[in-house]
Amino acid sequence: DQQVKQNSPSLSVQEGRISILNCDYTNSMFDYFLWYKKYPAEGPTFLISISSIKDKNEDGRFTVFLNKSAKHLSLHIVPSQPGDSAVYFCAAHNNAGNMLTFGGGTRLMVKP
Amino acid sequence: DVKVTQSSRYLVKRTGEKVFLECVQDMDHENMFWYRQDPGLGLRLIYFSYDVKMKEKGDIPEGYSVSREKKERFSLILESASTNQTSMYLCACGGSLNTGELFFGEGSRLTVL
Numbered sequence: 001d002q003q004v005k006q007n008s009p010s011l012s013v014q015e016g017r018i019s020i021l022n023c024d025y026t027n028s029m030f031d032y033f034l035w036y037k038k039y040p041a042e043g044p045t046f047l048i049s050i051s052s053i054k055d056k057n058e059d060g061r062f063t064v065f066l067n068k069s070a071k072h073l074s075l076h077i078v079p080s081q082p083g084d085s086a087v088y089f090c091a092a093h094n095n096a097g098n099m100l101t102f103g104g105g106t107r108l109m110v111k112p
Numbered sequence: 113d114v115k116v117t118q119s120s121r122y123l124v125k126r127t128g129e130k131v132f133l134e135c136v137q138d139m140d141h142e143n144m145f146w147y148r149q150d151p152g153l154g155l156r157l158i159y160f161s162y163d164v165k166m167k168e169k170g171d172i173p174e175g176y177s178v179s180r181e182k183k184e185r186f187s188l189i190l191e192s193a194s195t196n197q198t199s200m201y202l203c204a205c206g207g208s209l210n211t212g213e214l215f216f217g218e219g220s221r222l223t224v225l
Contacts, residue, residue, distance in 0.1 A: 004154075006154070009152060032211050032212060034211070034212070034213060036216075041121075041218070041219070042218055042219070043116070043202055043204075043216030043217050043218045043219050044155070044202070044214075044216045045216070046213055046214075046215075049211060049213070089154055089155060091155075091212070093211060093212030094212075099157060099160065099170075099207070099212065100157075100207070100212045100214060101157075102147075102154040102155040102156070103154050104152050104153055104154040105152075105154050
């Protein structure tokens, strides 16, 4: 049973527009959430994170929103650029086990 | 910058062969992890290690074993490779107690025929 779910396997957006990637989780013990970006033939790289005590974290074009009551988080990319085309993984940290649980990933394609 | 190096980028093996995937990190992190990545399933944890000679099963340990003889090196072993182990294997280190942030290697694409 997947504790972290990314229900959209792919997303296509026009350059300059907003990209919104969504992630849902079921375990209320998760205390920290991270987004990773992965290009083909490379390992995932850390993008942005948010603590469960916050509801928003912003870093340049990237903003992550957390809705704890809905057990939902989203990553907003504004404006989207062709170089943002990659697979994005949502991950959640369980402090009890000190492990990350990953979602299935969303492939973002930003069209020029 | 943390560097995580995986020994082989691409491997092709036959069913029943023994496979070694090696991973070396240069940042003195206690924690090291092996994941596999499959389409639609994301990254699934196979094994992890908190310290030398320590190992813990992840979510999908069946068919795998690991070895951590030195702090910087974490090896994944497939004793008898099967076709359902064809996958991308990712090694990571890090795992801060507060955030869990990981640093990944470039991955090893294993094909079992």
